[in-house]
Amino acid sequence: MSDVSLTDDQKILVNADADLFVAACPGAGKTRAMVARFLKRASEEDRRGIALVSFTNTAIDEVRTRCGDRSDVLSAPNFVGTFDAFLHRFIVTPLYVAFFKVHPRYVQSWSEVQGTKFRMATGKSADVDLEWFDFDDQLRATLDMGRVDRNFGNVEAREKLRGLRLEAEQRAAQVLRSLLQAGTVSCDTARFLAEIWISNDKYRPILGGLLRSRFAEIIVDEVQDCGREELLILEFLRGLGIRMVTVGDLDQAIYEFRSATPTKVLEFGTTLPLQPMLIENWRSSPAICAFNNSLRSRTMIERPVGDTAELGTPIYLVTYAKPDEILPSALSISKQYEVHTDELVLLAHRRKDALRAAGMAASGELGSNRVAAVADAGLKLRSAETDAVARRDAVRRVEKAILAVLADGGDLRFKSIEGACAELGIDERRLREVSVRMAVSLAAQGKTRSQFANEVRAYFRGVQWAELNVVEPELNGLGKLLQAPTEEVWNSISNCGRLPVQCSTVHGVKGREFKGVGIVIPKSLKPNEESGRTLLDDWEHGHDSESRRVLYVAGSRAKELLMVFVHQQHREQVARILEGSAVPIVQLKV
Numbered sequence: 001m002s003d004v005s006l007t008d009d010q011k012i013l014v015n016a017d018a019d020l021f022v023a024a025c026p027g028a029g030k031t032r033a034m035v036a037r038f039l040k041r042a043s044e045e046d047r048r049g050i051a052l053v054s055f056t057n058t059a060i061d062e063v064r065t066r067c068g069d070r071s072d073v074l075s076a077p078n079f080v081g082t083f084d085a086f087l088h089r090f091i092v093t094p095l096y097v098a099f100f101k102v103h104p105r106y107v108q109s110w111s112e113v114q115g116t117k118f119r120m121a122t123g124k125s126a127d128v129d130l131e132w133f134d135f136d137d138q139l140r141a142t143l144d145m146g147r148v149d150r151n152f153g154n155v156e157a158r159e160k161l162r163g164l165r166l167e168a169e170q171r172a173a174q175v176l177r178s179l180l181q182a183g184t185v186s187c188d189t190a191r192f193l194a195e196i197w198i199s200n201d202k203y204r205p206i207l208g209g210l211l212r213s214r215f216a217e218i219i220v221d222e223v224q225d226c227g228r229e230e231l232l233i234l235e236f237l238r239g240l241g242i243r244m245v246t247v248g249d250l251d252q253a254i255y256e257f258r259s260a261t262p263t264k265v266l267e268f269g270t271t272l273p274l275q276p277m278l279i280e281n282w283r284s285s286p287a288i289c290a291f292n293n294s295l296r297s298r299t300m301i302e303r304p305v306g307d308t309a310e311l312g313t314p315i316y317l318v319t320y321a322k323p324d325e326i327l328p329s330a331l332s333i334s335k336q337y338e339v340h341t342d343e344l345v346l347l348a349h350r351r352k353d354a355l356r357a358a359g360m361a362a363s364g365e366l367g368s369n370r371v372a373a374v375a376d377a378g379l380k381l382r383s384a385e386t387d388a389v390a391r392r393d394a395v396r397r398v399e400k401a402i403l404a405v406l407a408d409g410g411d412l413r414f415k416s417i418e419g420a421c422a423e424l425g426i427d428e429r430r431l432r433e434v435s436v437r438m439a440v441s442l443a444a445q446g447k448t449r450s451q452f453a454n455e456v457r458a459y460f461r462g463v464q465w466a467e468l469n470v471v472e473p474e475l476n477g478l479g480k481l482l483q484a485p486t487e488e489v490w491n492s493i494s495n496c497g498r499l500p501v502q503c504s505t506v507h508g509v510k511g512r513e514f515k516g517v518g519i520v521i522p523k524s525l526k527p528n529e530e531s532g533r534t535l536l537d538d539w540e541h542g543h544d545s546e547s548r549r550v551l552y553v554a555g556s557r558a559k560e561l562l563m564v565f566v567h568q569q570h571r572e573q574v575a576r577i578l579e580g581s582a583v584p585i586v587q588l589k590v
C-alpha cells in the first residue's frame, strides 16, 4: 500500500502538517490517500498513536484491507475502527468503570435487551419503551410523546399514558439505572454519557489527559456523517492539540435521520486551517460525473480522470408505466454495454421500489399469510442479495406468525413482538432462534403452496416448545392457523428465490461501486413535509435536501453505465433537468 501512486492533490492530504478539512468528490481516492497518511504517520510517531475512524464497519474493513501487509499498524497505540468504537473505548469505558464498578457491554439499541420495556395501566396497549425518554445529567427521565410507537395503542391509551407521565418517567429512570449498574449500555446512551462527561469540568481534564497521552492524530473518514456528539468530541480533541484530519463529501450526507448535521460539519470544517478539495473522480465516466455535478449543492465540479474517463456511454433515461417493466429493460441495456448481471444493481430511495424493480415482492405486499412469511424469510435469509434490514423484517414476520399460532389465533394487533412475548411468557431471544431455524430449514422453491403449507405445519408439530419457555401447545387448528397462501402471493415469493440482479436502498450501498447502476424514480414521490417539494423539485431548483443527496449517492456508485428508470408521470421533469444541466442522455420508453 505504501507505494501506491498519488496525485498532487492526494499528496496534500497525506503530507499536510496542519489540521485539515478535505472536501472530496465520489471516487476521489480519499480512502487511498487516508490509508497512505495513516501508514506514514503511524511510522513517524514512536510513542503516541494515530486513530482512523469512520462510520460503518464496511468502511473500516476496507481501510484494514488496504493496509495490506502493514497490518502491524492496526494495533495499539494506533486505532482503526468506527466512531462509536472510539467513543466507547477511549471516552466512555474509562469513566464508566470508575463510576459503576463494572465493565460496560455495548449494545446497538435497547431493543436488543430484555427489560427495557415496561407495562403501565394504559388499557389495551403495548409496553412503554425506554427509547421514548430523554435523560438529563442526573439520569432523570422526560417522556417524549412524539416518540411513542404508532402501534402503542388507541387515543384513549395515549391519553392514559399522558396522565401517568410522572410514574412512567420514574420507572424509566429506574430501568436506566438498573441497566447501567448491570453494565449494559446502548450506543445512544454511550453518546449521551460521553457528552455529559466531556462537558463536565471535573471529568473533562481526566479524559483529556488520557486522550492526549494516547493519540497524536485523528483521521476522520466520512466526516459529513458527524452529528452533534461527534462534533463535540472532535472539538474536544482539537482543543487537546491532537492533529485533526477530516475528509468527506457534504453532498453524501444522507444520515440526517440519525442526527447527522452537515451544516454544522461545514461550520466546523471551515475553522480548520487547510481546506483542500479533491475534484478528480477516478471511478466514473464523463456522463456519470455530469450527472453527479447536476445534483451537487456546492461549488465543486468533479472531473473524470480514471480508466473510464474516455467512455462515451450516455445516461439512459428510461420511462416506464409499471414497475415490472424495469428489470427486462435494465438487463437488455446492460447486455448492450457488456455489464454482467452480477455487476449491476437497482437502487431506490425506498426498499419496496428497489425490490419491485428487481421483480421481488416487498414483505409488506405478502399480506398476512403466515406460511408465506416463513417461505419469504427462508428465501431472504439464504440469498446473498438480501440486506440486513430486509432479513430482520422477514424474521420478525416469522416471529409474529409463531406468536399468532401460539396465541391460538388470538388478537395480537396491539401487541409488539416484545409485548406478545411477555404476555405469552416467551423468551424473545429464543423465539428469534426458533424463527430463523424454521425459515432456513424449510425451502419453498420447487414446491406448491399447499405442499409448503403442510411442511410448515409439520415443522410446528416438531418444535421443542419447552425451549421457548412455553408449555407444549395443543396445536389443534393448525390447518386454519397456517393456511396456504394465495396463488398470487406464492408466485411472487417463488420469484424472489431467483432474484436476477442485486437491488438495494441507496443507504445500503454507500461507499461501494458497481459497473452498472439503475436508479428507480417511482410514481409516488412524497413531498417533504416542511417544504412541500418533491425530490425532483429540489433537484430542478437547486435546493439542498437529503432526498436529493440520496439520489447523488446513488448515481455516484456507477462506473460505466447509469440508467434512470423514471415513472412516465415524471419523465418530462427529469428530462428537463438533465438536459438543462448538459448531461448526455438517451431517452427510451419501455
Ligand SMILES: Nc1ncnc2c1ncn2[C@@H]1O[C@H](COP(=O)(O)OP(=O)(O)OP(=O)(O)O)[C@@H](O)[C@H]1O
Pocket: 005, 006, 007, 010, 024, 025, 026, 027, 028, 029, 030, 031, 032, 033, 282, 283, 306, 510, 511, 512
Ligand atoms: N492516484 C490514483 N491513481 C490510480 N487510481 C486511483 C488513484 N486514486 C484513486 N484511484 C482509484 O479510484 C477508485 C476510487 O478510489 P477510492 O475508493 O479511494 O475513492 P473514495 O474517494 O474513497 O470513494 P467514495 O467516497 O466515493 O466511496 C479506486 O479504485 C482507486 O484505486
